Amino acid sequence: VIWLYQYFTDIKVGPNTYEAKELEKSIDLENRNGKIEKVNENVIRYSFLDENQFVTAYLKAGNGNLVERVEYVSRGCLIRKDYFTDQKICSEYYTPKDNKAYLYRRV
Structure with a gap:
């Protein structure tokens, strides 16, 4: 999906450099009292109870x-x-409908 999106945009894809610590800063983990859970070696969940x-x-x-x-x-x-590589490639926004997530916007 990302390669198709890139075809219609001017985003040049580089090697992935977006680190977990950058994400933690962007979601304000420390000030929101978030908890970190390592689900497996490739998945981290940040919870804000x-x-x-x-x-x-x-x-x-x-x-x-x-x-x-x-x-x-x-x-x-x-x-x-x-979605990330060396920058944010795109965001997809969802709304709940019939207990499922439906994509309504991609930017």
Whole structure:
């Protein structure tokens, strides 16, 4: 999907350099009292229990620090996915419908 998106944009793809620590800063992990859970070697979940939200980071296989995709879930519903290489490639926004997440916008 990302390669098709790139065809219609001017984004040049470089090697993945987006690190988990950059994500943690962007989601304000420290100030929001987030908890870190390592689901497996390629998945980290950041939970914000007071807000009923969590963020799941999918890491590049073989390099447990580089983030390829991030999913944002609020009140049990997927609301956004971000895709990264050396920069954010795109974001997909979702809305709940019939207990499923439906993509309604990609930017």
